[in-house]
Amino acid sequence: AKDLHHSCQWGSGIRWGNDPTDTGMQRLALSEEDKSVRDWFIQTMKDLKCEITVDAMGNIFAVRRGRRKDVPATFIGSHLDTQPTGGRYDGILGVLSGVETLKRIDELGLETEGGVGVVNWTNEEGARFPVSMIASGVWAECIPLSKAHNLKEVPTVASLPTAASAPETMKSALEKINYLGDVPCSYRTTPMAAHFELHIEQGPHLISAGQRVGVVTAVQAYRWFRLKIIGRDTHTGTTAFEHRADALYAFAQMMVRAREVAAGKGCLASVGIIEVAPGSVNTVPGTVSFSLDIRGPETALVAEVEKELRSDFDKIAAAEGAGIGKPCRVEWTLDFDSPAVKFHDDCIDCVEQSAHAVVADAPVADTKSLVRHMMSGAGHDSVFTSKRIPTSMIFVPCKDGLSHHPEEFSSADDCATGASVILQAVVRYDQK
Amino acid sequence: AKDLHHSCQWGSGIRWGNDPTDTGMQRLALSEEDKSVRDWFIQTMKDLKCEITVDAMGNIFAVRRGRRKDVPATFIGSHLDTQPTGGRYDGILGVLSGVETLKRIDELGLETEGGVGVVNWTNEEGARFPVSMIASGVWAECIPLSKAHNLKEVPTVASLPTAASAPETMKSALEKINYLGDVPCSYRTTPMAAHFELHIEQGPHLISAGQRVGVVTAVQAYRWFRLKIIGRDTHTGTTAFEHRADALYAFAQMMVRAREVAAGKGCLASVGIIEVAPGSVNTVPGTVSFSLDIRGPETALVAEVEKELRSDFDKIAAAEGAGIGKPCRVEWTLDFDSPAVKFHDDCIDCVEQSAHAVVADAPVADTKSLVRHMMSGAGHDSVFTSKRIPTSMIFVPCKDGLSHHPEEFSSADDCATGASVILQAVVRYDQK
Numbered sequence: 007a008k009d010l011h012h013s014c015q016w017g018s019g020i021r022w023g024n025d026p027t028d029t030g031m032q033r034l035a036l037s038e039e040d041k042s043v044r045d046w047f048i049q050t051m052k053d054l055k056c057e058i059t060v061d062a063m064g065n066i067f068a069v070r071r072g073r074r075k076d077v078p079a080t081f082i083g084s085h086l087d088t089q090p091t092g093g094r095y096d097g098i099l100g101v102l103s104g105v106e107t108l109k110r111i112d113e114l115g116l117e118t119e120g121g122v123g124v125v126n127w128t129n130e131e132g133a134r135f136p137v138s139m140i141a142s143g144v145w146a147e148c149i150p151l152s153k154a155h156n157l158k159e160v161p162t163v164a165s166l167p168t169a170a171s172a173p174e175t176m177k178s179a180l181e182k183i184n185y186l187g188d189v190p191c192s193y194r195t196t197p198m199a200a201h202f203e204l205h206i207e208q209g210p211h212l213i214s215a216g217q218r219v220g221v222v223t224a225v226q227a228y229r230w231f232r233l234k235i236i237g238r239d240t241h242t243g244t245t246a247f248e249h250r251a252d253a254l255y256a257f258a259q260m261m262v263r264a265r266e267v268a269a270g271k272g273c274l275a276s277v278g279i280i281e282v283a284p285g286s287v288n289t290v291p292g293t294v295s296f297s298l299d300i301r302g303p304e305t306a307l308v309a310e311v312e313k314e315l316r317s318d319f320d321k322i323a324a325a326e327g328a329g330i331g332k333p334c335r336v337e338w339t340l341d342f343d344s345p346a347v348k349f350h351d352d353c354i355d356c357v358e359q360s361a362h363a364v365v366a367d368a369p370v371a372d373t374k375s376l377v378r379h380m381m382s383g384a385g386h387d388s389v390f391t392s393k394r395i396p397t398s399m400i401f402v403p404c405k406d407g408l409s410h411h412p413e414e415f416s417s418a419d420d421c422a423t424g425a426s427v428i429l430q431a432v433v434r435y436d437q438k
Numbered sequence: 439a440k441d442l443h444h445s446c447q448w449g450s451g452i453r454w455g456n457d458p459t460d461t462g463m464q465r466l467a468l469s470e471e472d473k474s475v476r477d478w479f480i481q482t483m484k485d486l487k488c489e490i491t492v493d494a495m496g497n498i499f500a501v502r503r504g505r506r507k508d509v510p511a512t513f514i515g516s517h518l519d520t521q522p523t524g525g526r527y528d529g530i531l532g533v534l535s536g537v538e539t540l541k542r543i544d545e546l547g548l549e550t551e552g553g554v555g556v557v558n559w560t561n562e563e564g565a566r567f568p569v570s571m572i573a574s575g576v577w578a579e580c581i582p583l584s585k586a587h588n589l590k591e592v593p594t595v596a597s598l599p600t601a602a603s604a605p606e607t608m609k610s611a612l613e614k615i616n617y618l619g620d621v622p623c624s625y626r627t628t629p630m631a632a633h634f635e636l637h638i639e640q641g642p643h644l645i646s647a648g649q650r651v652g653v654v655t656a657v658q659a660y661r662w663f664r665l666k667i668i669g670r671d672t673h674t675g676t677t678a679f680e681h682r683a684d685a686l687y688a689f690a691q692m693m694v695r696a697r698e699v700a701a702g703k704g705c706l707a708s709v710g711i712i713e714v715a716p717g718s719v720n721t722v723p724g725t726v727s728f729s730l731d732i733r734g735p736e737t738a739l740v741a742e743v744e745k746e747l748r749s750d751f752d753k754i755a756a757a758e759g760a761g762i763g764k765p766c767r768v769e770w771t772l773d774f775d776s777p778a779v780k781f782h783d784d785c786i787d788c789v790e791q792s793a794h795a796v797v798a799d800a801p802v803a804d805t806k807s808l809v810r811h812m813m814s815g816a817g818h819d820s821v822f823t824s825k826r827i828p829t830s831m832i833f834v835p836c837k838d839g840l841s842h843h844p845e846e847f848s849s850a851d852d853c854a855t856g857a858s859v860i861l862q863a864v865v866r867y868d869q870k
């Protein structure tokens with residue numbers, strides 16, 4: 007926990023309380039702040055006698071050798087980048103629990119069969135470069151390296167001052183902070199025996215049920231789109247509503263409809279980014295671009311919501327501007343597609359046994375009830391590692407279920423519980 | 439008409455056809471392009487033996503002396519700045535008709551009683567600095583100079599590359615292009631006998647009725663607001679709809695409601711600018727800022743729409759986030775208030791007589807029907823001059839009623855008709 011907050015000195019964000027650690031985080035992927043924490047991470051792992059590999063996506067792998075050299079290491083992984091107005095736990099807890107695990111193993115003088123590794127994945131958030139988990143996606147050979155290298159940053163509150171010049175690509179940003187490694191980014195080059203990830207839940211289930219550990223068995227499906235509505239610029243003062251093809255008015259109706267449709271199917275639909283042009287008080291905007299994030303417990307449900315929205319958005323667009331025979335039109339681009347995922351039974355078993363062991367001496371009658379199986383609402387790098395190697399995750403509660411917010415918080419106790427579970431899970435897996 | 443397009447070489451914008459003049463304009467107030475056309479304007483007027491005055495708002499007054507030196511000149515005025523994706527006629531036609539008028543008076547060797555002047559008002563559009571008609575407003579002593587000087591630019595498609603550094607204020611922008619004059623900006627210092635303004639209608643009435651000239655008797659009321667919705671940043675993938683205080687979802691409902699309420703009262707309500715924070719695909723936006731432009735034929739109607747929207751927006755905000763006891767809230771700032779205006783009977787008479795004289799030889803039975811009395815939907819510098827001196831306006835038709843769009847268009851014939859009407863109106867007024 008000390009190290010957790012220590013690592014948060016680089017990019018510490020919006021303050022919400024008086025304690026030194028009562029701040030959020032603003033550490034966009036591949037920013038100067040990200041470079042600083044990466045440098046710290048590498049130094050710390052070298053001090054623990056780890057071997058360091060940096061690949062072509064800037065992923066950092068640190069491995070402590072085990073007894074056998076012929077098998078790949080079992081990894082603990084997550085990410086050190088944050089949202090523009092993020093918290094101190096999302097991703098950071100996962101990497102730091104890896105650092106703690108290696109410290110603990112070192113202190114105990116434990117000799118593992120295979121090696122134990124910690125990986126920091128690049129740009130998990132998808133906040134600066136708008137594809138989440140992109141670097142584990144390249145590692146899993148699910149996303150082409152060239153697509154990832156060419157991906158452009160988007161403007162956020164954190165990046166506005168600099169993003170104004172030509173936006174960086176992932177490749178130029180990697181070069182800028184000197185983290186474009188010369189090792190190929192692939193599960194073939196840096197193989198793993200398994201991947202475990204500890205994360206705050208980012209949702210309200212554990213905290214509201216008073217439970218301590220989530221054994222994550224699955225991740226819900228999601229798709230990210232960029233949409234563009236094309237209408238017609240015109241004067242706000244002289245153009246009757248029936249003579250408008252107001253792209254922003256069309257957007258407003260679409261967003262209202264998106265919630266309706268998603269809610270009807272037990273899914274989510276959200277807009278996080280919107281830009282209008284030309285951007286003048288007295289000009290009806292002719293162009294609106296926005297992001298759309300659709301999620302649901304099943305891949306097919308997300309597809310259904312998408313299908314319904316494609317049809318509804320077309321209708322909304324067609325109606326706005328029909329009066330002048332120049333209706334709005336809407337274009338969709340799929341940026342990212344993450345089908346629902348089921349984690350590996352072996353990993354789930356290791357986590358479950360470890361969780362029960364860790365909570366066993368809790369002062370309640372039925373300690374079993376402190377652990378629950380659950381699905382993750384958010385995506386994680388474990389989604390991509392699970393495509394290639396046995397993977398699973400551990401959740402711990404967070405205050406109010408709040409995440410992607412400066413006040414995101416998990417107690418030191420909960421963080422420690424999670425770290426103990428992941429340590430045990432890794433050792434269990436190693437000994438299988 | 440030649441000069442009109444000549445003056446459009448500085449800041450010519452989006453191309454929509456093959457002719458050299460088939461482009462829009464992108465000449466934001468006090469930009470480099472604006473400086474170039476100002477320099478050209480001053481040189482052209484000096485060549486016509488005019489005396490030039492530049493005041494503390496960068497307004498440029500050019501006066502050709504008349505027989506009597508004890509009376510102020512009668513002015514033709516409008517503006518050379520444009521919207522970020524504007525056309526070649528809005529404002530430009532008005533100033534250029536002034537230039538043409540003085541050329542014609544010079545050619546005819548006409549000696550007027552008082553002088554005849556042409557004025558180019560600064561930042562009429564309110565596009566770069568978001569208060570329209572601000573410089574005529576200062577001249578009329580309706581807007582304090584300090585408020586205008588301190589007004590900051592907003593980001594538009596045209597200004598994004600530069601606006602990223604500290605935004606310019608009107609004063610710093612005036613200094614930058616060397617148009618901060620040392621003459622006070624006031625109707626007392628640069629008095630006028632009257633102000634006439636020729637403008638494209640920017641709406642569909644003349645063109646759809648096949649009429650040639652609008653005698654503008656009034657201008658509708660409008661108010662500009664900046665609104666801010668404060669909700670809560672949170673994760674898009676893990677936060678159920680009932681746990682959100684989604685500022686952008688609140689916005690979407692507000693915009694839909696705004697059109698409903700405005701339409702119900704025969705008014706307009708429009709949003710031209712919107713910005714969200716933090717601006718990340720997978721973070722529900724906690725903050726949204728947007729512009730709101732409410733217009734209507736009567737000052738009281740605009741006030742009614744505002745009142746109803748204040749109450750409705752509060753309700754929408756209160757509902758979004760109620761589930762977590764942290765509802766959104768919405769803050770209003772009034773940026774600009776322009777009550778409905780009636781123009782001066784003497785000026786209206788001069789315009790009306792001139793209009794009928796100009797269309798008298800049109801090849802139709804009832805030439806009277808080619809002229810109509812009308813209200814302006816858009817604001818113009820004439821709104822502010824009318825507070826201090828006799829004022830009125832002339833409209834000519836524009837294609838599809840389209841304005842604040844690159845394809846804005848008025849035929850050479852219509853422009854020439856308007857220029858003839860304003861020449862005659864000025865001479866008539868001078869001889870009263």
Ligand SMILES: NC(=O)NCCC(=O)O
Binds near residue numbers: 096130132384673
């Ligand atoms: N855990 C997390 O916030 N990941 C970012 C990807 C997502 O939006 O789910």
Ligand SMILES: NC(=O)NCCC(=O)O
Binds near residue numbers: 243564571640817
């Ligand atoms: N004529 C014109 O477009 N003026 C700008 C002020 C307004 O928005 O009405």
